[in-house]
Amino acid sequence: MASLSLPRVLQLKKNSLDAEREQFEKFQTLAIQKAVNSIETPVKEKHVRSTIIGTFQEQSAATYWMVAIRQPLQDNRIVAWKFCHVTHKLLREGHPACLDDSQRHIPMIENLGKLWMHLREGYGRLIHLYCILLMSKLKFHARNPRFPGNLQLTTEELDSITENDVNIYFQLCVELFDYMDDILNLQAAGKLLFIH
Structure with missing residues (x-):
């Protein structure tokens, strides 16, 4: 008995979910590539906003990382700087899953910082310091997963996280001051760059 098979045309036809996903990935790829480009101008907020909105649509940063790691981060200083900037905005304002999705990219960020440190x-120097800042942020959130990316909490949420324990409050303050030091180091280096 001969087996019945569907015609090839029917097998290759995409359903609407596949087509929608493909369209989403194209749009996100374009937005990320426009945000993380080699032109020495500020990152356009509309491209960053599209990238952030995309993380909420897919509830993940998978597409961002898929596109971002394919950019010439090690070859072009402007691309590397914009990558750090967009990644930081994504971690702060993107879907909460962005923090978890980005954890596995810490070694890549560390290597990028080490590479650019030699310049x-x-x-x-700025890329190196920005990579340190990104790693600090990711490690802070790995240790404190109940903190949102923007670090904004109500008093009640903070009390719940710290369990009203002074020791936990103290440890949290130390971690936040270390994180703030990384922000201030980057800011100071940026000011020095533009003074000279």
């Missing part, structure tokens, strides 16, 4: 002037 001691201009963007090299």
